[in-house]
Amino acid sequence: NAGVTQTPKFQVLKTGQSMTLQCAQDMNHEYMSWYRQDPGMGLRLIHYSVGAGITDQGEVPNGYNVSRSTTEDFPLRLLSAAPSQTSVYFCASSYRVGAEAFFGQGTRLTVV
């Protein structure tokens, strides 16, 4: 049981490049979410999904897209990276809304 797996662990992008951060969970959780964490700040919600085919915006969605074609996977796409998107990104999953959220180990992204 791997839990929540994020890839890659580290990434450097040039401004304007695109990329996808991968997140997979093997716990059959319905709820998945993406957060970003900036120095000295808590985690801010980017997008979330309450089940396959259903996604919605969180607190800071601009510049990011998501999709949820399967229960297991919830990729986060940056279409045109900007230096302001330099951050550590965490994916989380819960078996339902209002239950313990399990986090991945994070992806440290630098945009130059």
Add this chain to the structure above:
Amino acid sequence: GESVGLHLPTLSVQEGDNSIINCAYSNSASDYFIWYKQESGKGPQFIIDIRSNMDKRQGQRVTVLLNKTVKHLSLQIAATQPGDSAVYFCAEWPLDDYKLSFGAGTTVTVRA
């Protein structure tokens, strides 16, 4: 032990003393509260949770207290150990919302 009043970003504790970390939450509709521990370079790890129909819950060396009147949550760590050095976050999940929201975090440093 060292008592913290309102939320402070840092807490220095002597090894063996008790720690108290405070958190003020914002949404009176929040039904579920979680404390997370985040070590350097890792994702948040679940410590303990509490539902709004409770005012106290105990785990192994940790106790969470909930005061709904003043919207205040605290985490008590007994006999603090060097391995307890980390950033601690409280998180709230409102009944009427799909979003788990995090506080700013408290950095706990344990002195030998």
